Amino acid sequence: MRRTDFHGGVAVITGAASGIGRGLAIHAGSLGMRVALADVSDAELAEVARYVAEAGGTPEVHHVDVRDYDQVDALAKTVFARWGQVDVLFNNAGIQVHGLSWEVPADLWRRVVDVNLMGVFHGVRAFIPRMIASGHHSHVVNTSSIAALGIFPFSTAYGATKHGNLALTEALALEIEATGIDVVASAVIPSAVDTAIFEHAIAVDTDGHGHEDNLAKRKIIGETGITPAAAAATIFEGASQGLLFIHTHPEDSREFWAERAEKVSTGIVDVRA
Numbered sequence: 001m002r003r004t005d006f007h008g009g010v011a012v013i014t015g016a017a018s019g020i021g022r023g024l025a026i027h028a029g030s031l032g033m034r035v036a037l038a039d040v041s042d043a044e045l046a047e048v049a050r051y052v053a054e055a056g057g058t059p060e061v062h063h064v065d066v067r068d069y070d071q072v073d074a075l076a077k078t079v080f081a082r083w084g085q086v087d088v089l090f091n092n093a094g095i096q097v098h099g100l101s102w103e104v105p106a107d108l109w110r111r112v113v114d115v116n117l118m119g120v121f122h123g124v125r126a127f128i129p130r131m132i133a134s135g136h137h138s139h140v141v142n143t144s145s146i147a148a149l150g151i152f153p154f155s156t157a158y159g160a161t162k163h164g165n166l167a168l169t170e171a172l173a174l175e176i177e178a179t180g181i182d183v184v185a186s187a188v189i190p191s192a193v194d195t196a197i198f199e200h201a202i203a204v205d206t207d208g209h210g211h212e213d214n215l216a217k218r219k220i221i222g223e224t225g226i227t228p229a230a231a232a233a234t235i236f237e238g239a240s241q242g243l244l245f246i247h248t249h250p251e252d253s254r255e256f257w258a259e260r261a262e263k264v265s266t267g268i269v270d271v272r273a
Ligand SMILES: NC(=O)c1ccc[n+]([C@@H]2O[C@H](COP(=O)([O-])OP(=O)(O)OC[C@H]3O[C@@H](n4cnc5c(N)ncnc54)[C@H](O)[C@@H]3O)[C@@H](O)[C@H]2O)c1
Pocket: 014, 015, 016, 017, 018, 019, 020, 021, 038, 039, 040, 041, 064, 065, 066, 067, 092, 093, 094, 095, 115, 143, 144, 145, 146, 147, 189, 190, 191, 192, 193, 194, 195, 196, 197, 198, 200, 221, 225
């Protein structure tokens, strides 16, 4: 696999207003990239645009709700009309919800699916045909989670979407291989990154612990998480190498995956006879 040099290219980032997306945006700026910043948080987006420009990039701000295909399609149309190519699309926007599976309201569960899973599909559907038509070598980088390797109760909707998100990216990579298009797909598997994800998280508090649990997790990622800048550097490096799996914490990934593989394979041989 050839190494991609993203310097001076075009990056599109969803969820660019905060956390990992913000880190990716500033990193892209430092590579002198033209950067389309997409999010629903307008004030924060404007702030990130300033950081991208200060870092040496050319930012453009787009109010885009990834749940809505038409908005993502309009983003792709605008970016290709303006810049003619996309070197890397980061499908990064994501939300967390705490709650027992049987108590999370259906519309809230659907919102998690719409952002974390449909949002990624919308990016793939809107951008890949245009990447092919542009004839330019392109990357699609989808943010999954350590929650796609391990199983975490009380955030079941989140985990389900992140498993789906990972399956989507792996299958996408096989479709790319089968069709020979000039696109590389990568799945990002972050473990703890110090962002506001648990401040933004919604708590369904009928179990009495949702809000507290979000605060506790916020504290843990604040104390043990790597910075969004460090995560962004790892993600850019992995993408430029064309890695299918980009782990921010390879040791955590290995541990959760091994534990789960052990559980599943034990279940295959031991049918509780
Ligand atoms: N922080 C971590 O430890 C961690 C771990 C594993 C995975 N992740 C994943 O990393 C990604 C980024 O999360 P983060 O930690 O930076 O969180 P964050 O809350 O700081 O940032 C998420 C961004 O997504 C945006 N967003 C939410 N809904 C949107 C929508 N409908 N349309 C467009 N934008 C929307 C938010 O406005 C926010 O700016 C997410 O996919 C998350 O699941 C984070």
